[in-house]
Amino acid sequence: xxxxxxxxxxxxxxxxxxxxxxxxxxxxxxxxxxxxxxxxxxxxxxxxxxxxxxxxxxxxxxxxxxxxxxxxxxxxxxxxxxxxxxxxxxxxxxxxxxxxxxxxxxxxxxxxxxxxxxxxxxxxxxxxxxxxxxxxxxxxxxxxxxxxxxxxxxxxxxxxxxxxxxxxxxxxxxxxxxxxxxxxxxxxxxxxxxxxxxxxxxxxxxxxxxxxxxxxxxxxxxxxxxxxxxxxxxxx
Amino acid sequence: xxxxxxxxxxxxxxxxxxxxxxxxxxxxxxxxxxxxxxxxxxxxxxxxxxxxxxxxxxxxxxxxxxxxxxxxxxxxxxxxxxxxxxxxxxxxxxxxxxxxxxx
Numbered sequence: 001x002x003x004x005x006x007x008x009x010x011x012x013x014x015x016x017x018x019x020x021x022x023x024x025x026x027x028x029x030x031x032x033x034x035x036x037x038x039x040x041x042x043x044x045x046x047x048x049x050x051x052x053x054x055x056x057x058x059x060x061x062x063x064x065x066x067x068x069x070x071x072x073x074x075x076x077x078x079x080x081x082x083x084x085x086x087x088x089x090x091x092x093x094x095x096x097x098x099x100x101x102x103x104x105x106x107x108x109x110x111x112x113x114x115x116x117x118x119x120x121x122x123x124x125x126x127x128x129x130x131x132x133x134x135x136x137x138x139x140x141x142x143x144x145x146x147x148x149x150x151x152x153x154x155x156x157x158x159x160x161x162x163x164x165x166x167x168x169x170x171x172x173x174x175x176x177x178x179x180x181x182x183x184x185x186x187x188x189x190x191x192x193x194x195x196x197x198x199x200x201x202x203x204x205x206x207x208x209x210x211x212x213x214x215x216x217x218x219x220x221x222x223x224x225x226x227x228x229x230x231x232x233x234x235x236x
Numbered sequence: 237x238x239x240x241x242x243x244x245x246x247x248x249x250x251x252x253x254x255x256x257x258x259x260x261x262x263x264x265x266x267x268x269x270x271x272x273x274x275x276x277x278x279x280x281x282x283x284x285x286x287x288x289x290x291x292x293x294x295x296x297x298x299x300x301x302x303x304x305x306x307x308x309x310x311x312x313x314x315x316x317x318x319x320x321x322x323x324x325x326x327x328x329x330x331x332x333x334x335x336x337x338x339x
Contacts, residue, residue, distance in 0.1 A: 001264070001265055001266045002266070003266065004279040004280060004281070005279070005280040006278050006279050006280035007270075007275065007278055007279055066320070067320045068238060070316045070317075070319055070320040071238060071241050071316065071317075071320065072238075072241055073316050074241070074245075074312060074313045074315075074316035074317065075240075075241035075242075075244035075245050075248075075313075076244065077312045077313075077316065078244070078245050078248040078308075078309040078312045078313055079244055079245075079247060079248040079251070081248065081305075081308050081309060081312055082248040082249070082251040082252040082255060082305055082308070082309060083248075083251055085251070085252060085255040085259065085289055085301070085305050085308075086251055086254060086255040086259050087255075087259045087260040087261070087262070087264065088259075088260055089260040089262055092268075093262055093263070093268070094262055094263060094264065094265060094268045095260040095261070095262035095263065095264055096264060096265060097264070119312065119315060119316075120312065123308060123311055123312055123315070124308075125284070126284060127284045127285055127286055127307075127308065127311060128284050128286050128287065128288070128289055128304065128308065129281065129283055129284040129286070129287035129288060130284075130288070130289075132280065133283065180265060180266075183266065184269075187275075191275065191278070192275070192278075193273055193275045194273075197273055198269060198273060201268075201269040201272060201273060202265060202266065202269050205265040205268060205269065206265050209265060224244070227240055227243065228240070229240055229244075
């Protein structure tokens, strides 16, 4: 559901780019905060005045914990990227591929997951012509913000009542459905297509893709938890 | 890089190879809707060096998808490695610790 160039009104595209940038900025701030907080106090205390200066003057400074977390983001990012290349056929002459929003959000936590999906989308539009650069803000809003950040909380609520796998399945299905609905609404409002038709066409196709998303995400996350990756952004 | 992360990147490479070999070339959900609702003519082709995961001027489409997929994985790892380097991370704390020991 990568929106190409030419479908959306440029002014609306710019507005959505700002909205996506605002959410991404918030996510970056949250991740940085968590990583700075993870620096063991004892190390900083032992280093005396120098450490006090660091913590006060440079919030950018983080630890090897951060380096480790960024490499984990790189690994999940490359997995989502190549999974998005793999198109499987769904009924009526259509193909679909994994979105990977819930995969990234559950593996890395919602804030890091959103950043990873946004970076994957940026790479796709800049190097691979997959999604227009003009529509990058809209695509980030659909897949990173709606399909990852918001959908993570569906998983978060359901996991507590129904367990890990049910939470992943339902959240994955809804992440694809909600992202495709958001995509359809944007095309309906800021393109020149009838809103009702485009929403029904998009969500009908993506209901099927969402079922595949649920199965693949369960498979991937159970594999990742079996190799003790430390899911949900737990810092090692 | 941690061994587990390396394993995941290798898995990503395997998926990229599978995508090159057996990926479906049917239109995706949005392309299908754009054709059936008649707004496909408004869309413009994307830009980039590997449009549709193909290297232009390379004769074998499957291999070309695999290579562009692996290049994409390298680009993504490079981006995160750069962020990690730019924030300077572990090295600085190591310096502080060695300063502390030498006191």
